[in-house]
Amino acid sequence: MMDYNNFLQAKRVSVDCSGFDIPDVSRHLLDFQKDIVRWAVKKGRSAVFAGTGLGKTLMQLEWAKHTHEHEDKPVMILAPLAVASQTVKEGDKCGIDVTLCRSQQDVINGINITNYDMLHHFDPNQFCGIVLDESSILKSFTGKVRNQIIESFANTPYKLACTATPAPNDHMELGNHAEFLGVMN
Secondary structure, rough: OOOOOHHHHOOOOOOOOOOOOOOOOOOOHHHHHHHHHHHHHHEHHHHOOOOOOOOOHHHHHHHHHHHHHHHHOOEEEEEEEEHHHHHHHHHHHHHOOOOEEOOHHHOOOEEEEEEEEHHOOOOHOOOOOOEEEHHHHHHHOOHHHHHHHHHHHOOOEEEEEEEOOOOOOHHHHHHHHHHHOOOOO
């Protein structure tokens, strides 16, 4: 008979790292932000649950920069409507170019950003990395946008989900993040 610890270990889900090491991180980040970016890049598919004011935007921009440089392919950031132009300005402050896009025709081989409502104007297969800014959009279990995001980027090798909610509110929200990241369905 299996003891309880062995039972728990048998149920444990382990996900191998699918990312890469980065030699240097921007001087614009604080030490804890640098550690989070290094970890997220190494994981390849990860979530950053960072409370308001902890520098989530800078961390996701740095992650996107390294992902683009590593693959030499476009990276897309999906964000709420009001956040997209703010992210472009944040990128300017730290020397990271971000292109605001309304359709696939606007995409450059670099970091691109659009709002969630514009997703249908893009070919997700053209991106090596996807960042969900305010990934709490995945909260709705049966939501049309949630399903569109998960299905559209199922084969994207590098994924980052970012939200100011330090810990998702329920098991369903955690499950949706895990499904987006390809950790489990």
